[in-house]
Amino acid sequence: MDKITKNFEHxxxxxxxxTEIYSIKAIINAAYNFNKDCYLxxxxxxxxxxxxxxxxxxxxxxxxxxxxxxxxNELINQQIRLNIExxxxxxxxxxxxxxxxxxxxxxxxxx
Amino acid sequence: MNYQLFPFKFETLNEDEIFLSNxxxxxxxxxxxxxxxxxxxxxxxxSETYLDLKAKQxxxxxxxxxxxxxxxxxxxxxxSFLDNxxxxxxxxxxxxxxxxxxxxxxSRKNIDSKNFDxxxxxxxxxxxxxxxxxxxxxxxxxxxxxxxxxxxxVKYIIEQAEGxxxxxxxxxxxxxxxxLSLMTEDMLKYLxxxxxxxxxxxxxxxxxxxxxxxxxxxxxxxxxxxxKINLCRNHLGHDHVSALMTTSMYNLHNLxxxxxxxxxxxxxAIFLRSLNPYGFAKENNIDYDVDKFVENYKETLDxxxxxxxxxxxxxxxxxxxxxxxxxxxxxxGFVDMQFPAGAGIGGAIYDYNGNVYVSDxxxxxxxxxxxxxxxxxxxxxxxxxxxxxxxxxxxxRTSCLECxxxxxxxxxxxxxxxxxxxxxxxxxxxxxxIPSSNLCxxxxxxxxxxxxxxxxxxxxxNEVFWSWITRKPPQRRSL
Numbered sequence: 001m002d003k004i005t006k007n008f009e010h011x012x013x014x015x016x017x018x019t020e021i022y023s024i025k026a027i028i029n030a031a032y033n034f035n036k037d038c039y040l041x042x043x044x045x046x047x048x049x050x051x052x053x054x055x056x057x058x059x060x061x062x063x064x065x066x067x068x069x070x071x072x073n074e075l076i077n078q079q080i081r082l083n084i085e086x087x088x089x090x091x092x093x094x095x096x097x098x099x100x101x102x103x104x105x106x107x108x109x110x111x
Numbered sequence: 112m113n114y115q116l117f118p119f120k121f122e123t124l125n126e127d128e129i130f131l132s133n134x135x136x137x138x139x140x141x142x143x144x145x146x147x148x149x150x151x152x153x154x155x156x157x158s159e160t161y162l163d164l165k166a167k168q169x170x171x172x173x174x175x176x177x178x179x180x181x182x183x184x185x186x187x188x189x190x191s192f193l194d195n196x197x198x199x200x201x202x203x204x205x206x207x208x209x210x211x212x213x214x215x216x217x218s219r220k221n222i223d224s225k226n227f228d229x230x231x232x233x234x235x236x237x238x239x240x241x242x243x244x245x246x247x248x249x250x251x252x253x254x255x256x257x258x259x260x261x262x263x264x265v266k267y268i269i270e271q272a273e274g275x276x277x278x279x280x281x282x283x284x285x286x287x288x289x290x291l292s293l294m295t296e297d298m299l300k301y302l303x304x305x306x307x308x309x310x311x312x313x314x315x316x317x318x319x320x321x322x323x324x325x326x327x328x329x330x331x332x333x334x335x336x337x338x339k340i341n342l343c344r345n346h347l348g349h350d351h352v353s354a355l356m357t358t359s360m361y362n363l364h365n366l367x368x369x370x371x372x373x374x375x376x377x378x379x380a381i382f383l384r385s386l387n388p389y390g391f392a393k394e395n396n397i398d399y400d401v402d403k404f405v406e407n408y409k410e411t412l413d414x415x416x417x418x419x420x421x422x423x424x425x426x427x428x429x430x431x432x433x434x435x436x437x438x439x440x441x442x443x444g445f446v447d448m449q450f451p452a453g454a455g456i457g458g459a460i461y462d463y464n465g466n467v468y469v470s471d472x473x474x475x476x477x478x479x480x481x482x483x484x485x486x487x488x489x490x491x492x493x494x495x496x497x498x499x500x501x502x503x504x505x506x507x508r509t510s511c512l513e514c515x516x517x518x519x520x521x522x523x524x525x526x527x528x529x530x531x532x533x534x535x536x537x538x539x540x541x542x543x544x545i546p547s548s549n550l551c552x553x554x555x556x557x558x559x560x561x562x563x564x565x566x567x568x569x570x571x572x573n574e575v576f577w578s579w580i581t582r583k584p585p586q587r588r589s590l
Contacts, residue, residue: 029520032516032517032546033517033546034546035544035546036544036546036547073123077121077123078520080121080150081120081121081520083150084116084119084150087115087116088115088116088117088118088119089118091115091117091118091175091179092118092134094179094183095118095134095179095182095183095186096183096186096513098179098180098183099182099183099184099186099187099190100187100190
């Protein structure tokens with residue numbers, strides 16, 4: 001199953017997400033950004049599938065359908081962030097090390 | 112294309128526009144299509160976007176180590192406000208106050224409650240503590256209460272500090288934060304002799320100012336203030352007197368009127384400041400929705416820009432901090448909005464009884480009964496125990512946006528900051544919950560708006576912005 005499937009039951013949206021496309025870290029990061037407006041429950045339902053359930057909080061002005069669409073977009077952004085992080089993460093670490101190391105340590109960093 | 116991606120963050124602005132920034136605050140607006148090409152290594156090296164990204168070290172073709180070195184220097188420069196440690200030392204000579212401000216954050220004491228005055232023994236300990244800071248610049252800012260109610264203590268502290276500085280040779284500066292109602296010519300002669308700066312509060316026209324900041328007893332505070340501002344300027348010079356405003360629900364919808372009042376009183380700077388949710392501000396029901404503040408802020412910022420274009424030079428402080436962070440490579444430490452947080456390491460406050468807090472807001476929380484941000488007391492705690500404590504280290508460690516959930520990914524974070532006291536006060540813990548943080552919501556929207564204005568690339572707006580950053584009025588063409 002490549003694409004995210006969405007089902008709505010009463011006040012809950014159920015999204016079935018393939019973890020071969022979206023990592024668990026991306027799902028958790030996306031969930032964090034949405035936990036202001038809804039309650040989120042993640043459950044592993046097979047080796048490669050996670051079910052994320054979104055339940056709107058009482059004070060939210062958003063619709064469940066719009067929220068779940070936004071969540072899918074957020075998943076893409078989160079996965080892109082993780083993908084590009086793999087490419088440049090080591091560079092960022094090096095920049096920080098160089099920026100905040102005493103000058104005496106410069107030679108050690110370069111070796 | 113054979114290029115290396117360098118660390119950057121992105122934020123989708125709309126269906127076809129993405130904002131990119133890196134740790135040094137370099138930024139770029141690119142289309143969705145270009146973004147896809149960028150991350151798939153398909154971006155044409157002939158395109159303007161490619162050259163722009165390369166110039167801003169978001170991509171590198173070759174000499175990757177050289178680009179890493181350059182980025183490290185830029186990052187180190189941006190964070191150089193950390194080099195000197197605590198420079199701002201706020202001292203409270205008394206908690207007594209003759210004002211009755213609706214948003215008072217300190218929970219003032221009555222003017223005859225003299226047991227809330229600082230003693231000489233405490234003041235001496237505080238001066239010793241302040242001069243243990245390694246910072247080459249020391250700013251002592253008198254806060255209150257109303258410092259002029261204990262002017263003898265203000266004089267004692269100034270003279271003790273100057274005496275100490277004969278040997279310490281720091282760049283020493285004094286500021287009194289006062290409602291000015293008690294200022295006399297004799298006081299001003301003294302302050303002139305010691306080169307003391309004045310910071311007062313002006314919240315708008317007579318009606319708005321009196322509504323927000325009445326004196327105890329209900330006298331007209333506005334006309335007294337204006338008279339005393341002029342008296343201070345006559346003695347100390349125009350540049351020695353500045354004013355701050357606070358937005359309550361009373362002047363929220365009249366911010367342009369507040370700007371007009373600043374112009375009327377010949378001020379060249381205003382800081383459109385939202386309410387801090389502490390002290391009486393929390394009890395008096397004068398808070399408002401953060402989106403309302405942002406909406407009014409944006410309109411008023413446009414107005415201030417137009418006023419500048421029309422020939423009156425007046426700087427808006429909040430936008431200027433952001434513009435300096437966005438458009439220049441320089442460091443802009445601002446204790447209320449920086450990361451790591453300025454708590455303790457940028458500024459500290461010494462209460463009348465010698466208690467030391469990481470920030471004025473930390474003291475405000477203590478006055479409400481929560482001493483979470485009490486670092487110690489000058490009578491019983493050493494400098495090392497105060498400023499090298501595990502508590503302060505832990506506080507600063509958690510305030511690095513590089514490791515804060517949500518902030519770590521935020522493309523606006525290079526221009527933003529972290530306020531652990533505010534997070535704790537509003538959300539019950541130091542780290543806070545960023546998606547529901549009002550502070551995050553406000554900062555993000557204001558940063559986005561300033562970026563929109565920059566993106567317009569309007570010659571006249573740019574001229575105003577650079578005049579704010581450089582603090583120099585633009586050269587006007589003679590007619």
